Amino acid sequence: MLDPKAVRGHDGAMDKAPPWFTGQLLLALPGIGDPRFEHAVVAMISHDEEGAMGIGIADPIRGMTVGAVLDQLDIAHDEDPLDQPVFLGGPVEPSRGFVLHSRDWGGKDAVQVSGRWMVSSSHDILRAIAEGRGPSHWLVALGYAGWSPGQLEGELVHHGWHVTPGSDALLFDTPPAERWQAAFAEAGVDARLLATEGGEA
Numbered sequence: 001m002l003d004p005k006a007v008r009g010h011d012g013a014m015d016k017a018p019p020w021f022t023g024q025l026l027l028a029l030p031g032i033g034d035p036r037f038e039h040a041v042v043a044m045i046s047h048d049e050e051g052a053m054g055i056g057i058a059d060p061i062r063g064m065t066v067g068a069v070l071d072q073l074d075i076a077h078d079e080d081p082l083d084q085p086v087f088l089g090g091p092v093e094p095s096r097g098f099v100l101h102s103r104d105w106g107g108k109d110a111v112q113v114s115g116r117w118m119v120s121s122s123h124d125i126l127r128a129i130a131e132g133r134g135p136s137h138w139l140v141a142l143g144y145a146g147w148s149p150g151q152l153e154g155e156l157v158h159h160g161w162h163v164t165p166g167s168d169a170l171l172f173d174t175p176p177a178e179r180w181q182a183a184f185a186e187a188g189v190d191a192r193l194l195a196t197e198g199g200e201a
Helices: 012-016 066-072 123-130 151-157 168-172 176-186
Strands: 025-028 041-048 051-056 060-065 085-088 092-101 111-113 117-120 138-147 161-164
Touching: 025 176, 041 111, 041 176, 051 085, 051 151, 060 066, 066 085, 066 123, 092 123, 123 138, 138 151, 138 168, 151 161, 161 176, 168 176
Parallel strands: 085 138
Antiparallel strands: 025 041, 025 161, 041 051, 051 138, 060 085, 092 117, 092 138, 111 117
């Protein structure tokens, strides 16, 4: 499911294909109509003709830290309390964990996302993080957002989302509460000026 099939070449035949958003960020527009995605920032893990999958990176789960998750899994960690938040990745399989991270660490189950990030879902990366030998940049999320074939494209037509490349600094360094507005700012959009009716900028 994590295989990023949307990574494609740039031959002439692909010029007429619909755009795929693997490795991009989806920003929820005001009026998206689903309170679960209000002010959402979703890192797209895969998107192709079979559907789409993304991980939310702007909604910390209250009271849950990475250190607490490691404690629950009996994964010992050093003196670092690892008090970074765990994010609500999406409404699908909310008990399933994912680590979105930089490309300088790769376990056997790590999947590269469009040459930008990697995503892992095994305990190996959590052990590496606990021991201080993990990737230089990472975030942990529970659950994911999923779309059936054509569903995301339909939502884009109805102005539910804005697509932007986003920067790695936005993903890994920007405070979570600022990511939605900062992502729009990177795209040259003042989020304060977005219309709330219809979700159009």
